[in-house]
Amino acid sequence: MTDSSTPTLEIRDFSLVFDTFDGTYHAIDKVNLTLRPGEAMGLVGETGCGKSVLTRAAFGLVPTPPARITSGSVTLEGRELLGLSDRALRGVRGKDVAMIFQDPMTYLNPVFRIGTQLVDAIRAQSGGKASKAEARALALEMLDKVHLPNPERQFRSYPHELSGGMRQRVLIAMALAAKPKLLIADEPTTALDVTIQAQILDLMAELVEDMGLTMIMISHDLGVVAQVCSRVAVMYAGKIVEDAPIRQIFDAPSHPYTQGLLAALPHPFKPVDKLASIPGSLPDLLNPPEGCRFAARCAKAHAACAAPVDFRTVGPGHEVACTLYDLAETKELAHEH
């Protein structure tokens, strides 16, 4: 939003494989991703598309071996992260890059009070510089920011005494206490009920708006992403296939996979007669096709899909990895959409 010269996060040409007994599994293939300060981006895809592996591996959270990063670079405000020592990466995680996950209970220690865990985390984030009293004050301030009712009382509660929505608020407070440059939210509302999910999404949208939070929100649900993010990248089989402003994804989805995903969704306020399903299944990533990884399931596949596919720009800030847009007539079609 402010300084457009240095992106908060820049992932370039990032590839990752897993060495397995069956061969080399090409989990992430040449992914590019740029996130500017204050931007909230959704990363959407189905199970196994690599969305979680990508965001974890970028910050050294995927054990190597079995994983192996074969190419690329990851820079956080211009600083290269790949190749940093474990110790240096530990300084980045939690402080510069914070993460929240799907199941908040798993990430809280059941035998310590909420307050103790927050204070410990905040002191660790400060490198031991913050005193207990300072950490406590900041913890209470953060709990207030995430609208946890009765922060003073909850400070003394154990995780099991809190509901799922409240636990997620605690983790968001913990993650944001260090004022991280980037928040990774990996399916933060998937384990929550719809009305509670709506509350957490409201909170996240508010944090993005008011605190200028820069965020990647991973989800399998385009609807969830639409509540918070201004941009969305769609992943399929280890590749980003479309990257667009959120409205464009719904108004003019351009990759056949994105179109398929949207056509497969039932709608709560519209009668739908038939849902389109995507025939076939994911390609075998032990022997991935050289060209478009979606081609085998794509109704519009043609000869050019067998060769590696680059991104084409089809609108302002709207890129798609599909050869269809080289053909003049489809280009026009996309815009009529």
Place this chain on the structure above:
Amino acid sequence: MSTDMLSIRNLDVHFPISNGQVVRAVDGVTLSLKPGETVGLVGESGSGKTTVGKTVLRLVEATAGEIDIDGLDVRAAGQKGLKALRRKAQIIFQDPHSSLNPRMTIRRAVAEGLILNTSLRGNALREKVAEMLIAMGLPPQFHDRFPHELSGGQKQRVCIARALVLEPDLLVLDEPTSALDVSVQAQILGVLKDLRLSRPRLTQLFISHNLAVIRFLCDRVAVMYLGKIVEEGPVAEVFGDPRHPYTRALLSAVPVPSAVERPERLRLTGDIPSPANVPKGCAFHTRCPIAKVGVCDTRAPEPVPLSSGRQALCHFADQTKGALSA
């Protein structure tokens, strides 16, 4: 009443917990399904929707109330009656992987119900099983595979095939697509919708927290909150003009996958109260934006009948027409 395929009357399911307290998982639920009808049961965790489904098949014992399946009294059924009942009524669960025996081929899994309940054996049995699996989109090369060799969507098809091979009249589906990806969910929903044409007598009780899925599949919907049905009616009407504030809040909380067409948000504060300690009066009054002091916190509402088979459990249900519309 006798024409209903499933009839649930004043069903209570209470679970005792420590120090004499009782969790009122299901509290006075009345619901009936006509033959061939698909009814959605929607609610958040702890609303009791799954308990209703399990009680219908007597996988959980009811505390009070009556359940009839096609005229058969489920609660009074003995050993023999139960065996007949389980043939008539089948259930499909959320996680197909944990519902299939990992050491049985899928052919064997589907055959088992037939072996236990019919005299089909040998080639006739084999053919019937193969026919069923093929109808569910699983070609013969799959039939000798084990569950771990199949994808989630394929496993859920096996579960549906296993349920349908006994030609039940009633199918209880407990979140059958929640564990699946959207593109696979679309396939399973397609299979279930096609069943409505190919088996016109098959009655489905579809339990889900996903309102979009209910809208796609169901004729009628019943919305549950803390063990009670708070609103019931034809799905298009309930979703188009919700009359209970909880229904409205639920509908407006759904993340809609489009940049436009969002109903105005009705925000709920707080969490669902514990079913061990249900609020007095209307159970929803602690979170309700239109609750009136002196009414909702003291008097429990009675179901208010509305037009065309609709009803809502709210003191103000007949005053909210249009006012709460999504």
